[in-house]
Amino acid sequence: xxxxxxxxxxxxxxxxxxxxxxxxxxxxxxxxxxxxxxxxxxxxxxxxxxxxxxxxxxxxxxxxxxxxxxxxxxxxxxxxxxxxxxxxxxxxxxxxxxxxxxxxxxxxxxxxxxxxxxxxxxxxxxxxxxxxxxxxxxxxxxxxxxxxxxxxxxxxxxxxxxxxxxxxxxxxxxxxxxxxxxxxxxxxxxxxxxxxxxxxxxxxxxxxxxxxxxxxxxxxxxxxxxxxxxxxxxxxxxxxxxxxxxxxxxxxxxxxxxxxxxxxxxxxxxxxxxxxxxxxxxxxxxxxxxxxxxxxxxxxxxxxxxxxxxxxxxxxxxxxxxxxxxxxxxxxxxxxxxxxxxxxxxxxxxxxxxxxxxxxxxxxxxxxxxxxxxxxxxxxxxxxxxxxxxxxxxxxxxxxxxxxxxxxxxxxxxxxxxxxxxxxxxxxxxxxxxxx
Amino acid sequence: xxxxxxxxxxxxxxxxxxxxxxxxxxxxxxxxxxxxxxxxxxxxxxxxxxxxxxxxxxxxxxxxxxxxxxxxxxxxxxxxxxxxxxxxxxxxxxxxxxxxxxxxxxxxxxxxxxxxxxxxxxxxxxxxxxxxxxxxxxxxxxxxxxxxxxxxxxxxxxxxxxxxxxxxxxxxxxxxxxxxxxxxxxxxxxxxxxxxxxxxxxxxxxxxxxxxxxxxxxxxxxxxxxxxxxxxxxxxxxxxxxxxxxxxxxxxxxxxxxxxxxxxxxxxxxxxxxxxxxxxxxxxxxxxxxxxxxxxxxxxxxxxxxxxxxxxxxxxxxxxxxxxxxxxxxxxxxxxxxxxxxxxxxxxxxxxxxxxxxxxxxxxxxxxxxxxxxxxxxxxxxxxxxxxxxxxxxxxxxxxxxxxxxxxxxxxxxxxxxxxxxxxxxxxxxxxxxxxxxxxxxxxxxxxxxxxxxxxxxxxxxx
Numbered sequence: 001x002x003x004x005x006x007x008x009x010x011x012x013x014x015x016x017x018x019x020x021x022x023x024x025x026x027x028x029x030x031x032x033x034x035x036x037x038x039x040x041x042x043x044x045x046x047x048x049x050x051x052x053x054x055x056x057x058x059x060x061x062x063x064x065x066x067x068x069x070x071x072x073x074x075x076x077x078x079x080x081x082x083x084x085x086x087x088x089x090x091x092x093x094x095x096x097x098x099x100x101x102x103x104x105x106x107x108x109x110x111x112x113x114x115x116x117x118x119x120x121x122x123x124x125x126x127x128x129x130x131x132x133x134x135x136x137x138x139x140x141x142x143x144x145x146x147x148x149x150x151x152x153x154x155x156x157x158x159x160x161x162x163x164x165x166x167x168x169x170x171x172x173x174x175x176x177x178x179x180x181x182x183x184x185x186x187x188x189x190x191x192x193x194x195x196x197x198x199x200x201x202x203x204x205x206x207x208x209x210x211x212x213x214x215x216x217x218x219x220x221x222x223x224x225x226x227x228x229x230x231x232x233x234x235x236x237x238x239x240x241x242x243x244x245x246x247x248x249x250x251x252x253x254x255x256x257x258x259x260x261x262x263x264x265x266x267x268x269x270x271x272x273x274x275x276x277x278x279x280x281x282x283x284x285x286x287x288x289x290x291x292x293x294x295x296x297x298x299x300x301x302x303x304x305x306x307x308x309x310x311x312x313x314x315x316x317x318x319x320x321x322x323x324x325x326x327x328x329x330x331x332x333x334x335x336x337x338x339x340x341x342x343x344x345x346x347x348x349x350x351x352x353x354x355x356x357x358x359x360x361x362x363x364x365x366x367x368x369x370x371x372x373x374x375x376x377x378x379x380x381x382x383x384x385x386x387x388x389x390x391x392x393x394x395x396x397x398x399x400x401x402x403x404x405x406x407x408x409x410x411x412x413x414x415x416x417x418x419x420x421x422x423x424x425x426x427x428x429x430x431x432x433x434x435x436x
Numbered sequence: 437x438x439x440x441x442x443x444x445x446x447x448x449x450x451x452x453x454x455x456x457x458x459x460x461x462x463x464x465x466x467x468x469x470x471x472x473x474x475x476x477x478x479x480x481x482x483x484x485x486x487x488x489x490x491x492x493x494x495x496x497x498x499x500x501x502x503x504x505x506x507x508x509x510x511x512x513x514x515x516x517x518x519x520x521x522x523x524x525x526x527x528x529x530x531x532x533x534x535x536x537x538x539x540x541x542x543x544x545x546x547x548x549x550x551x552x553x554x555x556x557x558x559x560x561x562x563x564x565x566x567x568x569x570x571x572x573x574x575x576x577x578x579x580x581x582x583x584x585x586x587x588x589x590x591x592x593x594x595x596x597x598x599x600x601x602x603x604x605x606x607x608x609x610x611x612x613x614x615x616x617x618x619x620x621x622x623x624x625x626x627x628x629x630x631x632x633x634x635x636x637x638x639x640x641x642x643x644x645x646x647x648x649x650x651x652x653x654x655x656x657x658x659x660x661x662x663x664x665x666x667x668x669x670x671x672x673x674x675x676x677x678x679x680x681x682x683x684x685x686x687x688x689x690x691x692x693x694x695x696x697x698x699x700x701x702x703x704x705x706x707x708x709x710x711x712x713x714x715x716x717x718x719x720x721x722x723x724x725x726x727x728x729x730x731x732x733x734x735x736x737x738x739x740x741x742x743x744x745x746x747x748x749x750x751x752x753x754x755x756x757x758x759x760x761x762x763x764x765x766x767x768x769x770x771x772x773x774x775x776x777x778x779x780x781x782x783x784x785x786x787x788x789x790x791x792x793x794x795x796x797x798x799x800x801x802x803x804x805x806x807x808x809x810x811x812x813x814x815x816x817x818x819x820x821x822x823x824x825x826x827x828x829x830x831x832x833x834x835x836x837x838x839x840x841x842x843x844x845x846x847x848x849x850x851x852x853x854x855x856x857x858x859x860x861x862x863x864x865x866x867x868x869x870x871x872x873x874x875x876x877x878x879x880x881x882x883x884x885x886x887x888x889x890x891x892x893x894x895x896x897x898x899x
Contacts, residue, residue, distance in 0.1 A: 023476055024815045025451035061441040065742070067732040072801045073447050074808025093808050095448035102445050110441075125745025132700040133748045133768045139588045197451070210439055242696075245585050276509075277521035286517075289574065292581045314581050345525045352528030352547055359477045359816040 012216040013188025019195040027196035028362025032372040035184035037162040046164015049081040053123040060110035091362035101210040109214035142435035186217030195361040195368035238430035246425040248319040249415040254307040257300035263390040264402040265298040270346040272296040290317040318425040337400035453811040455837035459650040466638030471653035478548035480646030481817035488634035490612035499614015505533040510571040535612040555660035590703035598705040606682040641828040679759040687864040689886025695873040702774040702871030707764030708864040713756040726802035746773040775879030
């Protein structure tokens with residue numbers, strides 16, 4: 001499987017990738033900037049994401065908001081910020097490709113002249129409300145923050161979430177915006193992918209036309225981070241929340257994206273928890289009926305990944321029981337490994353998921369997004385072949401080795417989220433924690 | 437040539453697009469199959485549409501249809517529950533059930549090379565589930581546990597309170613998943629009877645979309661579904677009659693509050709009853725909704741998010757079902773701006789209806805957004821399958837997709853202003869607030885948005 005593409009790097013450093021797909025008269029415009037919350041410092045958390053919001057507030061030559069002309073052209077558009085990168089995309093009818101490129105290039109080159117303290121204050125309020133809606137007022141919503149802070153030392157940018165701390169957002173100033181923009185939002189820090197019903201040469205011409213005139217910026221300083229020290233002490237934490245049922249989060253630091261062991265743990269997560277016949281679902285939800293749900297995930301990131309098992313207790317059960325049941329399954333895994341049959345099914349699952357997401361030219365996970373992901377993370381937009389090969393080379397043995405290497409109890413963070421009036425449901429000997 | 441940044445580049449003529457058309461076939465058992473060749477990726481998406489949704493749940497047994505659907509992959513034909521799961525896993529198939537007020541959809545997506553197996557499985561799950569006693573007991577308990585878990589989800593509470601307030605004992609007056617109290621009443625016999633009554637070949641439509649010739653899709657599905665036999669009718673439940681029996685009545689302005697002490701935001705729903713899918717004003721109402729709250733640049737979102745910063749976002753929507761419909765605004769706002777946000781929503785509804793009617797510029801923008809964006813809904817196999825499932829459910833004409841853009845374009849200023857007056861009824865609006873009562877009480881009283889009713893957490897659990 002591949003996503004055929006043509007690549008050209010403009011003199012200002014902007015990577016342009018073009019993929020033709022004539023199935024539907026639409027084009028995806030997708031821009032990745034190599035900046036995320038990993039580039040923030042303690043005390044300045046949440047800024048990369050706040051800045052993403054400002055990118056939708058209008059630029060010098062069209063200052064009536066970013067959405068208006070694009071929605072009128074029939075576009076779907078959005079953006080997102082992660083620890084690794086910030087992306088922006090539009091899916092437009094083919095007749096609006098010029099418009100989309102005009103708009104994207106205007107905000108890449110001319111955002112600051114249109115930014116005002118009023119826009120900044122307004123979007124800060126919006127982001128604080130996003131934080132309330134998606135984290136503070138949502139059951140279990142603060143667990144991610146406690147986990148991040150426990151897994152990574154406070155100097156490490158993975159110790160906070162992309163949404164940031166309230167006090168940092170409150171203290172962010174309009175003058176921070178300029179510096180951040182000039183450092184990170186330059187063409188040499190970006191990758192532009194165009195995918196859809198277009199002619200490659202024409203698309204490259206358009207990309208040059210709209211983007212070549214934007215001057216390059218200086219190279220941001222290389223991110224120098226020591227890998228987090230290998231933990232040798234298990235952490236057991238308790239977070240009281242407005243929830244009915246307690247939930248257990250078990251987390252381990254795991255190999256970084258594309259490193260040895262990453263694909264193994266990806267497939268292992270699937271073997272453990274995808275579908276009702278998966279190991280953990282079967283044991284906890286079906287057979288023992290002590291959980292309402294269980295999930296496992298390898299969250300791959302550039303500096304370091306995290307492997308997590310998350311399980312919610314059924315009424316009448318506590319997290320010590322859940323932990324014991326999960327431990328039985330992990331011990332069995334480390335002892336006996338997985339079967340060839342389980343591995344094959346997970347490979348098919350992975351292949352199918354990949355193909356399902358590549359049915360879209362645009363949006364999150366569509367072909368344009370995937371080309372940019374490979375380009376930004378590996379420098380090779382055609383990395384798909386090597387990516388899939390990683391999964392082909394996984395064996396039951398290599399999964400067993402990865403499990404044994406990474407799932408030590410002394411390496412884990414065990415967070416219990418429990419109802420306010422029932423701390424007794426937590427994994428025993430847990431210490432109280434608070435979300436910052 | 438340098439870029440002209442003095443004005444936006446013009447948008448060219450709309451690209452031509454040929455909408456997919458199905459090849460239709462009816463099996464001897466009465467099952468209608470629609471097959472569509474679509475796409476280049478090796479994917480096939482199937483949807484078995486059954487014309488029974490949560491509205492078909494018997495009175496006081498809300499959640500029956502959804503629990504029935506939840507049990508389909510817990511054992512069927514000769515396969516045990518785990519064998520079903522294994523079979524799905526071996527081909528990487530996605531099996532999802534989607535129960536709405538009007539319909540149950542069983543959706544199966546698989547890689548093309550597994551089409552035969554996927555269709556065989558879909559047929560087996562849909563038509564011969566065993567409803568094993570032990571699995572029934574387990575899955576029912578799991579549903580109850582999930583409903584317990586949802587007690588603290590503000591949006592789930594707000595949605596439920598709103599649906600019950602708007603529809604009362606109308607067949608649409610409950611969520612498809614049911615409530616703790618209604619699920620408690622269900623027995624295995626209920627499930628078996630529901631399946632026997634509604635999962636009938638002559639009452640279903642199978643839609644298949646994928647990267648292979650339609651004839652081939654038809655052949656494969658005929659093989660898989662031909663053994664599905666109609667069972668004799670046990671009884672006839674006339675949903676039309678039941679719906680008519682619950683006339684809408686006059687709705688009054690109400691403000692329903694559920695306390696969530698210490699909540700940083702208030703979850704809001706503001707709405708009233710609307711119209712069914714067959715309304716001749718369907719497209720005009722969609723245009724109106726775009727302007728009021730149906731897109732980022734809508735009046736409500738620009739006001740409450742982009743001007744005031746009270747919320748991460750606000751949206752409105754008209755829901756058009758077979759027998760009824762509603763209009764609703766949904767948003768979550770910071771606690772100290774609760775009454776102010778409600779006031780603004782009510783004000784905007786009043787404005788677009790009366791004092792600040794839709795302008796020509798807004799009309800042009802909204803129509804363009806709807807029409808120019810329309811073809812992108814036909815990119816993937818599952819999107820196309822959903823489009824046709826909708827056509828089958830609401831008995832839309834075969835060329836419906838080609839009619840949409842011209843129909844939207846016909847909506848003129850006079851029409852959109854008329855429907856705003858006709859279908860937005862300020863003195864019938866129900867407002868639901870799930871938030872910190874003590875922090876917002878004074879503001880809410882000052883609002884004068886109708887009778888103030890308080891709903892307690894316990895009421896939701898015991899009903």
